[in-house]
Amino acid sequence: KQExxxxxxxxxxxxxxxxxxxxxxxxxxxxxxxxxxQDPGKGLTSLLLxxxxxxxxxxxxxxxxxxxxxGRSTLYIAASQPGDSATYLCAVRTFGGSNYKLTxxxxxxxxxxx
Amino acid sequence: SQTIHQWPATLVQPVGSxxxxxxxxxxTSNPNLYWYRQAAGRGLQLLFYSVGIGQISSEVPQNLSASxxxxxxxxxxxxxxxxxxxxxxxxxxxxxxxxxxYFGPGTRLLVL
Numbered sequence: 001k002q003e004x005x006x007x008x009x010x011x012x013x014x015x016x017x018x019x020x021x022x023x024x025x026x027x028x029x030x031x032x033x034x035x036x037x038q039d040p041g042k043g044l045t046s047l048l049l050x051x052x053x054x055x056x057x058x059x060x061x062x063x064x065x066x067x068x069x070x071g072r073s074t075l076y077i078a079a080s081q082p083g084d085s086a087t088y089l090c091a092v093r094t095f096g097g098s099n100y101k102l103t104x105x106x107x108x109x110x111x112x113x114x
Numbered sequence: 115s116q117t118i119h120q121w122p123a124t125l126v127q128p129v130g131s132x133x134x135x136x137x138x139x140x141x142t143s144n145p146n147l148y149w150y151r152q153a154a155g156r157g158l159q160l161l162f163y164s165v166g167i168g169q170i171s172s173e174v175p176q177n178l179s180a181s182x183x184x185x186x187x188x189x190x191x192x193x194x195x196x197x198x199x200x201x202x203x204x205x206x207x208x209x210x211x212x213x214x215x216y217f218g219p220g221t222r223l224l225v226l
Contacts, residue, residue: 100212106157
């Protein structure tokens with residue numbers, strides 16, 4: 001059974017700092033990995049999707065890496081801003097039963113202080 | 115562009131009452147549709163998914179059910195709510211099972 005762990009559970013940083021969020025998964029047989037952002041009381045917004053054959057993906061100040069063999073991914077946020085404050089969720093997509101399914105971590109709550 | 119709607123946004127229901135949550139998608143055809151639940155302190159849990167009209171797969175045994183009466187409509191129901199059904203319910207759609215999932219705004223359900 002796939003399990004996804006995100007560390008730390010919460011992180012508070014001053015504005016402008018670069019930061020790294022960590023995600024690990026137990027079954028390396030993944031199809032792809034996705035990072036989401038969730039604002040309080042809202043739905044999820046997809047940030048980056050990395051295919052299993054890729055090592056990293058970049059979008060603006062965000063960079064996600066994937067080390068499939070070791071079961072790890074990181075989300076790097078450069079020059080953090082107060083607007084980056086949210087919960088960041090990592091999810092891996094694996095094939096199970098008759099379909100591909102996403103397994104989510106519990107998230108990292110990020111607070112960027114002005 | 116595609117949009118996904120969920121309603122109601124918030125719902126407070128007594129134990130034992132019925133439930134109906136609705137999700138609709140605009141701007142796409144034959145999407146894969148998903149229902150997730152997010153409970154406090156826990157990750158998102160996939161409840162149901164559907165690859166077409168009338169096709170429902172259940173991931174977790176429970177007192178909830180799902181239906182897809184139209185291509186872009188996905189409904190989550192219960193005949194009798196339990197306290198443990200409280201949570202944040204999210205609907206999502208995707209072009210295919212391997213592709214990015216796009217989430218709706220969610221429905222917060224509190225069962226008292």
